[in-house]
Amino acid sequence: MAKVRDKNTDSIFWEWELNERQREAVEHMGSPLLILAGAGSGKTRVLTYRIANLIKSHGIKPWEILAITFTNKAALEMRDRVISLVGPTAKEMIIATFHSACARILRKEIEKLGYSSRFVIYDEADSIRLITSCLSELGYDMRQYHPRGLRAHISSLKNEMIDPDVAGINSSNPFEKVAAEIYSLYQQKLKDNDALDFDDLLLLVINLFEIYPDVLKKYQERFRHILVDEYQDTNMPQYMFIKMLAGEHRNLCVVGDDDQGIYSWRGADIRNILEFEKDYPDARVIKLEQNYRSTQTILDAAGAVVSYNRSRKPKVLWTKNPPGDRVKVCVVPDERAEASFIVSEIKRLAENHKARYSDIAVFYRVHAQSRSLEEAMVREGIPYRIFAGVKFYERAEIKDIIAYLRVIHNPRDSISLKRIINVPSRGIGLKTLSVVEEYAGRTGLYLLDALKDADEIQALGRMAKNKIKSFVELLEDLITFSREHGVDELIEEIWTRTGYMAELEAEKTVEAESRILNLKELLNVVVDFRDQYGAVTLEDFLERVALVNEIDDYDEKAGYVSLMTLHNAKGLEFPYVFITGMEEGLFPHSRSMEDSKDIEEERRLCYVGMTRAKKGLYLLRALSRSYRGISFSAMPSRFLLEIPDAFVEELSWSDERGIEQHPLEVEIGDTVIHEMWGEGVVLEVRGDGDDGEVSVDFETVGVKNLMLKYAPLKKLT
DNA sequence: CTAAAATTCCTTTTT
DNA sequence: GGAATTTTAG
Numbered sequence: 001m002a003k004v005r006d007k008n009t010d011s012i013f014w015e016w017e018l019n020e021r022q023r024e025a026v027e028h029m030g031s032p033l034l035i036l037a038g039a040g041s042g043k044t045r046v047l048t049y050r051i052a053n054l055i056k057s058h059g060i061k062p063w064e065i066l067a068i069t070f071t072n073k074a075a076l077e078m079r080d081r082v083i084s085l086v087g088p089t090a091k092e093m094i095i096a097t098f099h100s101a102c103a104r105i106l107r108k109e110i111e112k113l114g115y116s117s118r119f120v121i122y123d124e125a126d127s128i129r130l131i132t133s134c135l136s137e138l139g140y141d142m143r144q145y146h147p148r149g150l151r152a153h154i155s156s157l158k159n160e161m162i163d164p165d166v167a168g169i170n171s172s173n174p175f176e177k178v179a180a181e182i183y184s185l186y187q188q189k190l191k192d193n194d195a196l197d198f199d200d201l202l203l204l205v206i207n208l209f210e211i212y213p214d215v216l217k218k219y220q221e222r223f224r225h226i227l228v229d230e231y232q233d234t235n236m237p238q239y240m241f242i243k244m245l246a247g248e249h250r251n252l253c254v255v256g257d258d259d260q261g262i263y264s265w266r267g268a269d270i271r272n273i274l275e276f277e278k279d280y281p282d283a284r285v286i287k288l289e290q291n292y293r294s295t296q297t298i299l300d301a302a303g304a305v306v307s308y309n310r311s312r313k314p315k316v317l318w319t320k321n322p323p324g325d326r327v328k329v330c331v332v333p334d335e336r337a338e339a340s341f342i343v344s345e346i347k348r349l350a351e352n353h354k355a356r357y358s359d360i361a362v363f364y365r366v367h368a369q370s371r372s373l374e375e376a377m378v379r380e381g382i383p384y385r386i387f388a389g390v391k392f393y394e395r396a397e398i399k400d401i402i403a404y405l406r407v408i409h410n411p412r413d414s415i416s417l418k419r420i421i422n423v424p425s426r427g428i429g430l431k432t433l434s435v436v437e438e439y440a441g442r443t444g445l446y447l448l449d450a451l452k453d454a455d456e457i458q459a460l461g462r463m464a465k466n467k468i469k470s471f472v473e474l475l476e477d478l479i480t481f482s483r484e485h486g487v488d489e490l491i492e493e494i495w496t497r498t499g500y501m502a503e504l505e506a507e508k509t510v511e512a513e514s515r516i517l518n519l520k521e522l523l524n525v526v527v528d529f530r531d532q533y534g535a536v537t538l539e540d541f542l543e544r545v546a547l548v549n550e551i552d553d554y555d556e557k558a559g560y561v562s563l564m565t566l567h568n569a570k571g572l573e574f575p576y577v578f579i580t581g582m583e584e585g586l587f588p589h590s591r592s593m594e595d596s597k598d599i600e601e602e603r604r605l606c607y608v609g610m611t612r613a614k615k616g617l618y619l620l621r622a623l624s625r626s627y628r629g630i631s632f633s634a635m636p637s638r639f640l641l642e643i644p645d646a647f648v649e650e651l652s653w654s655d656e657r658g659i660e661q662h663p664l665e666v667e668i669g670d671t672v673i674h675e676m677w678g679e680g681v682v683l684e685v686r687g688d689g690d691d692g693e694v695s696v697d698f699e700t701v702g703v704k705n706l707m708l709k710y711a712p713l714k715k716l717t
Numbered sequence: 718c719t720a721a722a723a724t725t726c727c728t729t730t731t732t
Numbered sequence: 733g734g735a736a737t738t739t740t741a742g
Binding site for chain 2: 070071097098099100123124146198199201202262263265266365366367368422425427428429430431432547565566567568586589590591592601602605627628
């Protein structure tokens, strides 16, 4: 635990708490500071001590400090740690993610930009729905232009800070032209709904700062000291945001590691960190290379992999920790065997090494891999938890209730209104809705106001009018109710008044039962949130729900094994780590295999995963993996081959019957190709191989450097 | 209008 | 193989 020495000394910290470099990083003042912090080098400690030092030794007021972290969880953790160093006064500083910091600023200032301060934040699904409605409004074929793809495209346009009116202007690509058209309608519709998407949160703040220099000035004065964590993963708007805010006082401290940049696909630009010294020529650069987390062997193995990357700043991590065990590499027949291997190894660790379940994590490249793992955990009765992005809030029943809350908070939010208008079903179907929408479009009314006007709409039958009327009354009652009651009571009122809960209870199925539990969990979220922050307004709660992700709820004391994607693993650490699916095509993912830049990012992802482990690291590879129902054979991931043998221990695996599994062998014509990598032919294989025959398409990519991509599994005996 | 059946896409990673 | 959406039958 950290101890703080009393005031009046130059250094307020016990010297043994920090190493030389760390202390420099904590104490440096007077110019921008870049901390290149290798994995496990204690950067969180440096950041918290630095904040504490600002407050304690330099008389900086907590509210003058803005610290940006990557997740809400990291923010909360850092906050607690600073509080333990300097006391409750630290509560007044702002530690938040980019998105929540911006949301906070916008709640105060957004009216200057013509939005209401009651704006809602749309998640990806909401955006997609809105884009869908843009497509149909402009009469485009949804098969030809996928809303998902358009959303991704528009999001990257936004991340490159390209405005709708200039997007696709001199593009000959028809997709880009359509995207640009959709983009501007989408943006306008967002505004009509008083809604912002994730990207807008950043963009509008920048916009605000550009148009109103006095507002920028106000925040520059307010946030005199700015700290940014995970700087290698910032994108252009985030970079601009920081640059503007820090522009005046230049008390900027950024921390990052170019080897851990894994978000370029969402616009993160690693150059932000590599060129920090260009942006701030007087910047001080401090490297942290001593690792406190992992064994030397894990570090060497991970370092060997990442050293294959060409574009990186060379660095070598070292540690005083013991060398530890070798990295265990295990080859298994398929994903089921992979899961049961992991489960039995977890049991062994728990018994022989007194490991707790919470000491163990299993990582995978894509969410789909979690299924087989989950099945094995359930089968063997091992408590586990899957951290799946935002899954809880994506469940239909949760989104339904949230949609009610959103409409109650801001009746202009027509996307949410459309979601609940017939949930639970109250006889207002698609036809009725489209008539009302048409009326709303013609008169320029908001959807809710159009509903209130139902009597005026000729095309509506008497039945429909009555149904609409009672729905509008229901909403008005709920809005009235919300003025005098807390969020938790409001949620319960929604359940009962709408009959939502009664309907679920009447269903008496397992699914309905679990939905009821989920709804009760939502109530718990409200209560927990209140315990943490005091009184909760509807607005606070909706914002929290929009920006939170499940990793934020991660609790290290609880006794369960953690399952998550490699991306979610960033910033966490576990004594024992299993990385699954070490196969070409899966990890590195096939979609990243054409471009060496993408491969390098995959390699960094591998590095991130490996360096999460403190004591034990397992890498698993299946000979065959089923994908969309068909099973494919796969070659070992190149990352496995990049680890020198000296750091590796190969584990053999035998199935329940004790038959040892062998690598694949494929017959093509007269040629038998044994397991191989590096050379050969790229093959697309059709057929399942069950009948011993498959058809093979040769898809040659170049002549020399070819390899076997997928092949049917054939066991040797 | 609803419920069941058929069809389609999916799977990279997320604030 | 399965969720999610769209089509069809009642």
